[in-house]
Amino acid sequence: MTLPLAVFFVLAAVAIAGAVNLIVQKHPIHSALSLIVVMVSLAGLYLLLGAEFVAAVQIIVYGGAIMVLFVFVIMLLNAGAEEHTNISKLAGGPGLLLAVALGAFIAATLARSPESVQTAVQSGTLAPTRAISSMIFKEFVYPFELTSFLVLVAILGATVLAQREKS
């Protein structure tokens, strides 16, 4: 096992453990912290793939800005521990089925090509940031601009909703 592969498995295990912990934890803050762990280990995985810019942005935007907002809101509302309820029958049956289906799908993909795990880790070659920017602003400029327009609409919506409370 090469070192990058070992790092991949460690990061993947941390990400999965964080995701499970996110669901299991009773307190919202603990769940939010688990989500941060997931985000940061995902950033590590991106770095392993050679996407250093994406990795840094992942931490800055998701790990930093968005999760700080989550934590801020949870702290501001002083949300207490949640009570665990029994899983509803409707969610339990199909949910279990879906989980099994997803697991089987992933296992089948892995079984078909054992190399795909190996190729998920390619250390050494780093994707230049210039390539990403030329892709965003040349090849995919319309989807990119449309997405930013969508975000702008969402921001405007939030502003309008926040102002309505005042008057």
Next chain:
Amino acid sequence: MNSILSANAGLILMVVKTILLLFIVLTVNAYLTWFERKVVARIQSRWGPYRVGPHGLLQPLADGAKFLLKEDPTPAGVDKFVYHMAPLLALTLALTSIAIIPFGPNPLPWKFFGHDIYLSIASPDMNIGILALFAITALGVYGVALAGWASNSKYPLMGGLRSSAQMISYELALTMSVVGVLLIAGSFNLRDIIKAQAQPGVFGWHGIFGWNVWRQIVGFFCFFIAAIAETNRAPFDLPEAEQELVAGFNTEYASFKFAMFFIAEYTSMITVSCLCSIMFFGGWLSPFPDSWTFTHYLPSAILIPFGLWVIWDGIRYETIFGRIVLPGLGTVMVALGALFVAFPIVNEFIQGPFWLLSKIFAFLFFYVWMRGTLPRFRYDQLMAFGWKLLLPLSIVNVIATSFAILEWGPK
């Protein structure tokens, strides 16, 4: 034995450098508290620390020992895991960010099993340097915010809330304000950013006029203010406003856990000073043109007279201990200055670090100066300042810089 050494030379080098840097940063931190107390005392017309050691020079050691020996109670009702994790997180992230700073342009004159010894822990061609730094500082807020929340007490909670609100508000301006610099340098790499400032700048003059601060004066203004706010320092120290919140987010922390927050705060001050010097003040570049070779003796020209003054001051000191220590310290400084003059190779090598450290020191002094002179912002002023002034200003700066580069190229 030798083969194991050479096989893992890169790793060993990194570990040794990390330990060394950790040691240096923690020592500088300790003496930064001394420096701050002395300067603030001078601003307020008092003496500051004076009793422990000559001129209070051993005060940081006494403080450190005190932090280690004090009782460390865990208040009832805290969230144990988060409560213990928060100071650890704050300190780790603050110290990690220093690892990315390059302290000098050239590797040391000798090699370690074929590895160049650069004056930074991160590899010199780390392409996302500045982004990685922002990533680390973006996570840094959790230390403060979680400490406030986990303490299960109203004042710390208020401190934590203020801290996260402040971070959210100023992070945007902080990130936007450096975009201009990145556009000029065309790289995220801190070394490339410094190299881009070595070219002749305003009016084609060399040296100081090539620095980004001239072309990016608005960016520097936004960056420096936002950075002070991010480090929770006066006049943006609302998260620990003593008059309102007892001690803010760290009220429930005692002993070494408190010290960890303290060290984290001072370390991030150093990081911000490093960043300001690198991004806007030419990093390790000398303010004089390259042709002025006589300025290379400036480190000696400062060290030797200062050392002589310390000796002169030391022999007249009240205590016998001071009369031994201070002249000794002065002699070391004079010897160092003489060493630089005697060995041109050493003198050439220390030019870069000398200028970078001088700039960092100037910024640290500025930090302390502001704490000594400016009153704290009110909360609404803080928010209005961040959102209504800094953010629009930095966005305008980005647009203006982009147009300027389109029109005249990055020079």
